[in-house]
Amino acid sequence: MDCIVLAGNRENYRSVAREDNKAFLKVGGRSILHIILEELRAVDRVDRVLVVGPKDRLQEEVGTHLVAAYPKPLLFYQQGRNLVENILGTVAASATGVTDRVVMVIPSDIPLITCEELNQFIDRCDMDAYDYVGGITSAHVLARYAPQADQPGVTMATFRLNSGSYRVSNLHLVRPAAVKRADYIRQTYALRYQKQLANIAKMWLVLLGLLWRVPTAPFYFLVAQGARHCEVWGYQRLAKYLSGFVTLSRAEGYISSILGTRFKVVETDFGGAAVDVDNEADYHTISRRFDEWRRMQRRRLT
Structure with a gap:
């Protein structure tokens, strides 16, 4: 399976902290793009990582050494005018001969994503029954990242259903030819x-x-x-x-x-994929509490 990392900065893009591409924002001493690539390294069912955005800058950020040492093909593609062009253009440019192949699509502004959450999402997706599966996370899980009495946090907008409140989690598994x-x-x-x-x-x-x-x-x-x-x-x-x-x-x-298409929603339990860098305040909060929240995520695994 390929994973497309959307690192473009065109149609309706919002700059954060004077950076016109959130993939290059530094969190915990590394760019968000580096953090995501490190987590994807450990997702066995992802065979190739395809990064789409400002190609030259992305390649410069990652560096030839990381590309050479990466355990799976790491490829870069020039961005198009919008989100759909970036996905479909990358799928076409990276064609493997399988016309109905499934790809995972994630953005480049989710520094709290973990390989465990990516694996859980893939495990819960039934791509025989559906062609497009989107991830959601419950408000109960997102409360782990909310402000506390003595610490800042991130408050994410949710939508209310009869079964509870949820947020779209930025995880997508899709068969583009079937949409x-x-x-x-x-x-x-x-x-x-x-x-x-x-x-x-x-x-x-x-x-x-x-x-x-x-x-x-x-x-x-x-x-x-x-x-x-x-x-x-x-x-x-x-x-x-x-x-x-x-x-x-x-x-x-x-x-x-x-x-x-045949659409389905799948819930994941970690929350990191839903906590994206939407604005400067959230960026500074995530940067400040990144190590602490990473430890919290690891503790929940054990």
Whole structure:
């Protein structure tokens, strides 16, 4: 299996700490890209690592020595205009002759990812039954990284379902040839910051444009947003009532219809993949507590 590491910095990209590419931010003395490559080294089912972004700078950052010493092929590709171009372009450029191959896709701004979480995610994905599996993490797990009385933390936005609150965890296993309408991935990725009212409105417009294919999807999205905001604003009883209509299976069905593929969600238990570097405050917090959180992750394994 190939793993595509998305290290591009084009469409809708957000700079952090004066760095226009988060893959090069330093955490614990190493770039986030180096941390991710080190964890991927220990994922046996990943046969090749394909890094896409500003190719020359990525190769300079990694260095010829690491590439030569890496235990599996480590290849670099020049980025395209957007997320979907980066994925599909890399798949095409690295073609192995298998037209329906499955690839793992991860971003380059998750310094707390571990090989154990990557392995757990792969173990739980049934790629015979599905063509696209996305990862989620529960709010209960993410609480390990939240602020404490005497320590800063990272508070991640979650979405409320009838079974609990979750966050998309940045892990994807996909058979690109089986996704008929991949451009919707690009659109939703561009609107991923759902704390912003403008992005919520734009997402609503995207869904309204899909009424003919999934007539109830916009109303489902509206109820889901209502449940999430009621939870944030402290109206827990109303949030619980609204979330009773928001089930994971229905969400999976809507996404399958929109993308034209067989979609499934898989939960992982570590949390590192969901803690991404979204802003400067989170970056400084992760940098400050990185070693401590790494020890916490290792303790949970034992």
